[in-house]
Amino acid sequence: MTNRETRSVYAVVGSGYMGGGIAQALALSGAEVRVADVDLEVARSNRERLITEAQQYSREGLFPDHAADTIAEQLTAATVEDAVVGASFIEEAVPEKIQIKHTTLARISAAADPTAIIGTNTSTILIRELAEAVTNPARFLGVHFSNPAPFIPGVELIPHDHTKPSVVASVERIIESTGKQIAVVKDAVGFVLNRLQYALFHEATQLVEEGVATPDDIDTIVRTTFGFRLPFFGPFAIADMAGLDVYAFCYASLQTAFPERFATPQILKELVDAGALGTKSGAGFLDIPADRTHELTAYRNKAYVAMGELLRELGPAPARVAERGR
Numbered sequence: 001m002t003n004r005e006t007r008s009v010y011a012v013v014g015s016g017y018m019g020g021g022i023a024q025a026l027a028l029s030g031a032e033v034r035v036a037d038v039d040l041e042v043a044r045s046n047r048e049r050l051i052t053e054a055q056q057y058s059r060e061g062l063f064p065d066h067a068a069d070t071i072a073e074q075l076t077a078a079t080v081e082d083a084v085v086g087a088s089f090i091e092e093a094v095p096e097k098i099q100i101k102h103t104t105l106a107r108i109s110a111a112a113d114p115t116a117i118i119g120t121n122t123s124t125i126l127i128r129e130l131a132e133a134v135t136n137p138a139r140f141l142g143v144h145f146s147n148p149a150p151f152i153p154g155v156e157l158i159p160h161d162h163t164k165p166s167v168v169a170s171v172e173r174i175i176e177s178t179g180k181q182i183a184v185v186k187d188a189v190g191f192v193l194n195r196l197q198y199a200l201f202h203e204a205t206q207l208v209e210e211g212v213a214t215p216d217d218i219d220t221i222v223r224t225t226f227g228f229r230l231p232f233f234g235p236f237a238i239a240d241m242a243g244l245d246v247y248a249f250c251y252a253s254l255q256t257a258f259p260e261r262f263a264t265p266q267i268l269k270e271l272v273d274a275g276a277l278g279t280k281s282g283a284g285f286l287d288i289p290a291d292r293t294h295e296l297t298a299y300r301n302k303a304y305v306a307m308g309e310l311l312r313e314l315g316p317a318p319a320r321v322a323e324r325g326r
């Protein structure tokens with residue numbers, strides 16, 4: 001909403017790396033955004049940084065042409081109290097220390113309108129533990145942006161047991177107005193993003209420690225094989241397309257060396273036993289109808305070729321150029 005009378009007012013408390021990017025994304029959606037930090041001077045200097053950065057992003061074609069002007073107009077620096085008063089949505093993005101977050105959330109709660117929605121960008125702290133510092137915790141939830149916030153499209157929404165469903169619905173609308181996609185997940189350790197990311201990292205480090213492959217070769221395999229699919233399909237779509245019976249066989253092989261770590265998941269076993277083998281049977285994790293398989297395969301092939309072209313056009317990441325140049 002860009003109309004002055006109806007323009008949404010949001011606040012971001014903690015205008016560092018993540019908070020700054022979140023503020024840019026919210027401001028570019030047309031909202032008025034106030035940023036706060038340890039003091040007004042730091043908030044002002046961060047606001048300037050965000051405008052300068054937006055100019056550079058526009059020059060590089062990463063932000064729309066007039067993004068810096070929009071951000072300069074929509075974004076103001078304020079104290080925590082001035083930033084949150086009258087804001088309908090407040091995102092906390094202070095350092096990942098429970099004490100700092102508790103103090104900040106209590107300060108936000110004391111100054112904000114009683115109905116203002118408060119989100120936290122915590123990566124790892126349970127939302128219910130942070131909720132202890134919030135007055136009226138029914139309006140509190142995790143709103144977890146990824147790094148770099150202006151460019152990564154996904155946001156995890158993490159209500160705790162007492163977050164009101166209407167609060168989640170309102171935040172969905174706010175986040176979707178920035179062009180991002182949301183997924184609502186439970187308040188469990190690691191949430192979803194970090195639990196998956198660290199599971200992969202854990203296995204990757206095991207492979208290095210066991211001498212199976214170097215970090216560079218593991219990165220190559222991830223980027224060029226199954227990681228290549230991930231912008232288009234998540235693990236369940238991939239499993240359905242591969243065939244759940246195939247997955248069950250692979251688990252059996254992995255169990256010869258790692259019986260516990262790669263025990264066949266119960267949910268997989270049940271589907272295979274029921275004859276739900278993924279797309280080839282029309283039923284699996286996602287129940288993709290069998291008669292749409294050819295459509296899915298055509299999309300998949302087009303997506304992978306387009307991804308290959310994009311990667312060729314971009315060239316390798318600078319770190320890899322350096323590695324290869326050695």
Ligand SMILES: NC(=O)c1ccc[n+]([C@@H]2O[C@H](COP(=O)([O-])OP(=O)(O)OC[C@H]3O[C@@H](n4cnc5c(N)ncnc54)[C@H](O)[C@@H]3O)[C@@H](O)[C@H]2O)c1
Nearest residue numbers: 014015016017018019037038093094095096121122123147
């Ligand atoms: N960096 C990442 O990759 C990433 C990704 C996802 C989530 N997160 C989460 O986002 C949050 C912020 O991380 P970051 O990387 O932006 O940190 P950061 O250090 O870049 O920014 C934190 C900001 O908070 C300010 N601050 C510190 N104490 C404050 C206080 N009492 N009141 C107001 N402002 C205060 C700091 O001055 C700084 O500007 C953390 O919870 C982190 O776990 C980080």
